[in-house]
Amino acid sequence: MPKTYFNYIGGKWGKAKNAGTFEDRNPADTRDLIGTFPQSGPEDVEAAYRVAESAYDAWRLTPPPMRGEIILKAGLLLKKRKEELAQVMTREMGKVLKESRGDVQEAVDMAYYAAGEGRRLLGHTTTSELKNKFAMSMRMPIGVCGLITPWNFPVAIPSWKIFPALICGNTVVFKPAEDTPLCASLFVEIMEEAGLPGGVLNMVHGGPQAGRAVVRHPKIRLISFTGSSEVGAEVAEYCGRALKRCSLEMGGKNAQVVMADADFDLALEGALWGAFGTTGQRCTATSRIYVEKKIFERFRKALVRGARAIRIGNGLKPGVQMGPLVNQDQLRRVQGYVRAGIEEGAKLECGGRIAKKSGLERGWFHEPTIFAKTHPDMKIMREEIFGPVTCLVPVRSLEEAIHQVNNTSYGLSSSLYSRDVNRAMRAIRDIEAGITYINGPTIGAEVHLPFGGVKKTGNGHREAGETALDIFSEWKSVFIDYSGRLQKAQIDVD
Ligand code: UN1
Numbered sequence: 001m002p003k004t005y006f007n008y009i010g011g012k013w014g015k016a017k018n019a020g021t022f023e024d025r026n027p028a029d030t031r032d033l034i035g036t037f038p039q040s041g042p043e044d045v046e047a048a049y050r051v052a053e054s055a056y057d058a059w060r061l062t063p064p065p066m067r068g069e070i071i072l073k074a075g076l077l078l079k080k081r082k083e084e085l086a087q088v089m090t091r092e093m094g095k096v097l098k099e100s101r102g103d104v105q106e107a108v109d110m111a112y113y114a115a116g117e118g119r120r121l122l123g124h125t126t127t128s129e130l131k132n133k134f135a136m137s138m139r140m141p142i143g144v145c146g147l148i149t150p151w152n153f154p155v156a157i158p159s160w161k162i163f164p165a166l167i168c169g170n171t172v173v174f175k176p177a178e179d180t181p182l183c184a185s186l187f188v189e190i191m192e193e194a195g196l197p198g199g200v201l202n203m204v205h206g207g208p209q210a211g212r213a214v215v216r217h218p219k220i221r222l223i224s225f226t227g228s229s230e231v232g233a234e235v236a237e238y239c240g241r242a243l244k245r246c247s248l249e250m251g252g253k254n255a256q257v258v259m260a261d262a263d264f265d266l267a268l269e270g271a272l273w274g275a276f277g278t279t280g281q282r283c284t285a286t287s288r289i290y291v292e293k294k295i296f297e298r299f300r301k302a303l304v305r306g307a308r309a310i311r312i313g314n315g316l317k318p319g320v321q322m323g324p325l326v327n328q329d330q331l332r333r334v335q336g337y338v339r340a341g342i343e344e345g346a347k348l349e350c351g352g353r354i355a356k357k358s359g360l361e362r363g364w365f366h367e368p369t370i371f372a373k374t375h376p377d378m379k380i381m382r383e384e385i386f387g388p389v390t391c392l393v394p395v396r397s398l399e400e401a402i403h404q405v406n407n408t409s410y411g412l413s414s415s416l417y418s419r420d421v422n423r424a425m426r427a428i429r430d431i432e433a434g435i436t437y438i439n440g441p442t443i444g445a446e447v448h449l450p451f452g453g454v455k456k457t458g459n460g461h462r463e464a465g466e467t468a469l470d471i472f473s474e475w476k477s478v479f480i481d482y483s484g485r486l487q488k489a490q491i492d493v494d
Helices: 042-060 064-080 082-093 097-117 156-167 181-193 208-216 229-242 264-280 293-308 328-343 398-405 421-430 468-472
Strands: 007-009 012-014 021-026 029-038 124-126 133-140 144-148 171-175 201-203 222-226 245-249 254-258 286-292 347-350 369-372 389-395 413-417 435-438 474-481
Touching: 007 042, 007 181, 021 082, 029 082, 029 181, 042 144, 042 171, 042 201, 042 208, 064 082, 064 097, 064 156, 064 181, 082 097, 082 181, 097 156, 144 156, 144 208, 156 171, 156 181, 156 222, 156 468, 171 208, 181 201, 208 222, 208 229, 222 229, 222 468, 229 245, 254 264, 254 398, 264 286, 264 293, 264 389, 264 413, 286 293, 286 398, 293 347, 293 369, 293 389, 328 347, 328 369, 328 389, 389 398, 398 421, 413 421, 421 435
Parallel strands: 144 171, 144 222, 171 201, 222 245, 254 286, 254 413, 286 389, 369 389, 413 435
Antiparallel strands: 007 012, 007 201, 021 029, 124 133, 133 474, 347 369
16 A cells, blocks of 8 residues: 655645645656655635634744754754655655755755844945934745745745755645655755744645745735746746736756866866756756857767767766666656757757657657757757757857857756856856856756856746745835934935
């Protein structure tokens, strides 16, 4: 019998109200049924909202350093259970164990960082234009937040949202991805063990129906969503009409530029890691590589050789470098893009097929794939693929490279490999993206810096770093007049 897992509402674990369930299976071997989870609907979201609302006053009035202490404890527990969580993650969504450990570590980092904010949450004190008057600004919580997270970083991304939301004094309705419900359940279990009071963090499992119910709940004041641009646009549209705060973290079409003066091997290693790490299922994945003409042929050959050498398999096995795609839909999506690339006339340099090898028959494995001879208008050059597919393009100069890097509707991550500091500075200034790496791949952001992108990648917010607090708090300006008389701003100033 597969194990049955539950929602977490008001500090209690329980079924969905309609008793519906969905299955969670291992994408490396779909015979492996991990468990069944509640398929929640609007009634479950309503129940979660109610307890989150009733827990809000006590939590917002808990001193932030005390809130931070609970988050710190959660960080220590995440660290202690890192190996267990990593094993579950690899089994549940397929990325290799080393990367799953990194994912958990990212949540540990975020816990430590957010816990420290409990003793900061800095506002400003400032001057007043009037005598005997004091002025300051301070951060206030927002209320009940709806957090909707994806499967590709099933512990890290919930941590990017939950910890900053909690440290600011909000309570939460959390709707994790349907592909990674066990990681989410373990995360919540750890929060409970860390001493988080019941009702402060509530989790409803399920698919789009549950997600939509969170977004559309009239009293949930904020939606923080990471996922596809299509769904993000729907979230934004609803939140726009409802005048609800919403922070969106969506697609990327990230590019790496390699100049002839770069450390060749380093750039090559970075490209392989950026394009095929996490099976290309990162919003920061390298899906375009622009290489200076002089070294293009050499780079092309080396990249193809490198891609062909990647060991594909079950991420739990030692030595495996790339796991499966997360589910059949994702595999089909990748296949669709490969077909589109070929139909539109790009040259398939390697890969392009379902990976066939003994032991891979029961999983969603796809070969690392490289296209060349592309055109900027092709689908594979414009749209986010979210799989192990990258496009290789020759360029004559840094100027041309930057122009092409910017020739996209997304703007999350970017990278330049060059030893020339002048070029590096120009790339930093001129590339339109939320993140630019010099001599590093497009993936691998750290939690204490703002994370997010320009154009269609987001809607102007930045998760992580101090900027996460701007998502999860409202500013209040406070004026204290100790003159004992009516002083009129702008009027009594002459
Ligand atoms: C994502 O793919 O949604 O910068 C997040 C990185 C990771 C996070 C990726 N730290 O690649």
